Amino acid sequence: MNAITFEILKKDTQSKARAGILHTPHGDIETPAFVAVGTKGTVKGVTVPTLRDIGLQTLIANTYHLHLQPGSSVVKAAGGLHTFMGWDGPLLTDSGGFQVFSLGVGFGKTVSKVTREELDAESKIATVFDQEVASQHGKLAQIDDEGVSFTSHLDGSLHRFTPERSVEIQHELGADMFFTFDECTAAEADHTYQQEAMHRTHRWAERSLRAHRQNIEAGTRQGIFGIVQGGRFEDLRRESARTLADMEFDGFGIGGSYQKQDLDTAVGWVTDELPENKPRHLLGIGEPEDLLKGVQQGIDLFDCVQPTRLARTGTVYGPQGKKMTLTRGEYTLDFSPIDASCECPVCRTYSRAYLSHLFRAHEMLGATLGSVHNLYYLIQLVKGERARLLNS
RNA sequence: GCGUCGGUGGCGGAGUGGUCAAUCGCACUUGGCUGUAAACCAAGCGGCUAUAUGCCUACGGGGGUUCAAAUCCCUCCCGGCGCA
Numbered sequence: 001m002n003a004i005t006f007e008i009l010k011k012d013t014q015s016k017a018r019a020g021i022l023h024t025p026h027g028d029i030e031t032p033a034f035v036a037v038g039t040k041g042t043v044k045g046v047t048v049p050t051l052r053d054i055g056l057q058t059l060i061a062n063t064y065h066l067h068l069q070p071g072s073s074v075v076k077a078a079g080g081l082h083t084f085m086g087w088d089g090p091l092l093t094d095s096g097g098f099q100v101f102s103l104g105v106g107f108g109k110t111v112s113k114v115t116r117e118e119l120d121a122e123s124k125i126a127t128v129f130d131q132e133v134a135s136q137h138g139k140l141a142q143i144d145d146e147g148v149s150f151t152s153h154l155d156g157s158l159h160r161f162t163p164e165r166s167v168e169i170q171h172e173l174g175a176d177m178f179f180t181f182d183e184c185t186a187a188e189a190d191h192t193y194q195q196e197a198m199h200r201t202h203r204w205a206e207r208s209l210r211a212h213r214q215n216i217e218a219g220t221r222q223g224i225f226g227i228v229q230g231g232r233f234e235d236l237r238r239e240s241a242r243t244l245a246d247m248e249f250d251g252f253g254i255g256g257s258y259q260k261q262d263l264d265t266a267v268g269w270v271t272d273e274l275p276e277n278k279p280r281h282l283l284g285i286g287e288p289e290d291l292l293k294g295v296q297q298g299i300d301l302f303d304c305v306q307p308t309r310l311a312r313t314g315t316v317y318g319p320q321g322k323k324m325t326l327t328r329g330e331y332t333l334d335f336s337p338i339d340a341s342c343e344c345p346v347c348r349t350y351s352r353a354y355l356s357h358l359f360r361a362h363e364m365l366g367a368t369l370g371s372v373h374n375l376y377y378l379i380q381l382v383k384g385e386r387a388r389l390l391n392s
Numbered sequence: 393g394c395g396u397c398g399g400u401g402g403c404g405g406a407g408u409g410g411u412c413a414a415u416c417g418c419a420c421u422u423g424g425c426u427g428u429a430a431a432c433c434a435a436g437c438g439g440c441u442a443u444a445u446g447c448c449u450a451c452g453g454g455g456g457u458u459c460a461a462a463u464c465c466c467u468c469c470c471g472g473c474g475c476a
Binding site: 035037039040044045060062065092094095097098099101102103106107108110112113114140153154179182184227253254255256257258260263281282283284285286287290302303304305306308309310311312313314315325327328329359360362363364366367368 | 419420421422423424425426427428429430431432433434
C-alpha cells in the first residue's frame with residue numbers, strides 16, 4: 001500500500017486545472033492547496049492553533065535547516081516532526097536542494113527564483129557561473145556530481161549532502177511526503193549548464209528512489225516526490241518531466257527558476273508531460289497571480305515564503321490582493337481593516353493604523369498578524385479556485 | 393554673581409582653519425522581497441534648477457580675524473556643573 005494516494009475529483013474543461021484529494025497518513029489535503037513554509041519546523045511567528053484556525057492544511061519544513069539545528073536525531077527522538085512541532089496534519093519536507101541555489105550561486109547576490117528583467121545572457125552568466133569568481137566572492141555551497149558540500153551559515157562548519165543523506169535525514173524527520181535532493185539553478189544559467197545540472201538532478205533522483213526503497217522495506221510510510229528542473233528551456237523542461245515521470249515517484253515537484261512573464265508557460269511544458277494521476281507541487285511560487293496561473297496549468301500544491309516574509313517586512317495583501325506596505329505614511333491614521341471584505345481574524349479585529357504602528361515600533365505582533373492575514377488570503381484564494389472548479 | 397564646560401541637520405552624537413551641505417546611529421520617506429542565509433535588504437533624507445567639479449541658505453544671535461571659519465577672537469543669549 002502506498003503511503004500517499006491521490007484522487008482527482010474534477011477536471012476543468014477549459015484548462016488543465018483539477019480539483020482533488022491527496023490522502024496522507026496524517027489526513028487529507030484538498031487540492032489545489034497552498035502550503036505554508038515552516039522551514040525550521042515553525043511558520044515564523046504563527047502558532048499551530050492559529051494555522052488551523054485559518055484553514056491551513058499542510059506545511060513544509062526544510063532538511064538543511066533542521067539538520068543544522070536541532071539535528072534530525074533530536075526530531076527523531078521527539079517522535080518525528082509532527083510530534084516535535086505539535087502539528088498532526090499532513091507535513092512535507094524539502095530536501096535542501098534549494099539551498100544549493102541560495103547558498104551557492106545565490107549567496108551574497110540578489111538572484112531570485114523569479115526574474116523580471118530580460119536576461120542579458122552573456123554578461124550575467126559569466127559573472128554568476130564562473131566557479132572561481134563565485135568562490136572568491138564567498139559562497140557556502142559547492143556542487144559536484146556526488147553531492148553538495150555546504151558551509152553552515154550558522155557556525156561555518158562543513159556539511160555534506162548527497163541524495164542518500166537527504167533521504168536519510170528526511171526519513172528521520174518523518175514527514176508524510178518529502179522531496180528528492182536536487183540542484184535548483186538560477187534563471188541566468190545557460191542551456192549548457194541547465195542541461196548538465198538537470199542530468200545531475202535526474203541521477204540524484206534515481207539514487208534517492210533507491211535509498212527510499214530501503215526505508216520502505218524498513219516500514220516507512222512516506223511519499224517521495226521527484227523534482228523537475230530544466231530552467232527556462234522547453235526542451236529541457238519536457239525532457240526532465242518525462243524522465244522523472246518514468247520513475248516511481250508518488251508525486252512531482254517543479255523546481256528551478258523562471259522569468260516572470262513566462263512562468264506559466266514553463267510550468268505548462270512540465271504539466272503536459274507529467275502523469276495526470278499524480279500530484280504536482282510547484283515549488284516556491286506564491287504570488288496571487290502566479291497561483292491562479294499555476295492552477296490553470298494543473299498544479300495541485302504550492303508553497304512559498306512570500307506571504308510570511310512579506311508580512312514580516314510590513315507588506316500585506318490588501319483588497320484584490322494588491323500589495324500594501326503598511327509602513328507607508330498614508331496608513332498611520334487609516335483605521336480601516338487591511339481588507340474590509342476579508343474574514344481573517346486580523347481583519348476582523350485590527351486596523352491598518354494599528355498594524356502600521358506595530359511595524360514602526362518593531363513589535364513582533366505586527367509580523368504575526370501580517371503573516372496570519374497573508375496566509376489566510378492565499379489559502380482562501382486557492383481554496384476559492386478549488387470551489388470554482390468543483391462547482392463548474 | 394564668579395568660575396568652568398558646552399550650544400552642530402527631527403533626535404542622539406562626530407568634526408575643532410580649507411578636501412564640510414557637514415562621519416555615524418536612530419527617526420523619517422520610498423523601493424524591493426516567489427522550495428526562508430531575511431522581524432531583512434537597498435536608496436533617499438537643507439533648498440533650488442535638477443544636466444553639475446552648479447547656485448543659494450546653513451553648525452545658538454551679532455560682530456571681527458583670515459585668501460578661506462562649524463572650527464580662531466570679542467560680545468550677547470541659553471544650558472550643565474562647581475563655588476558663593
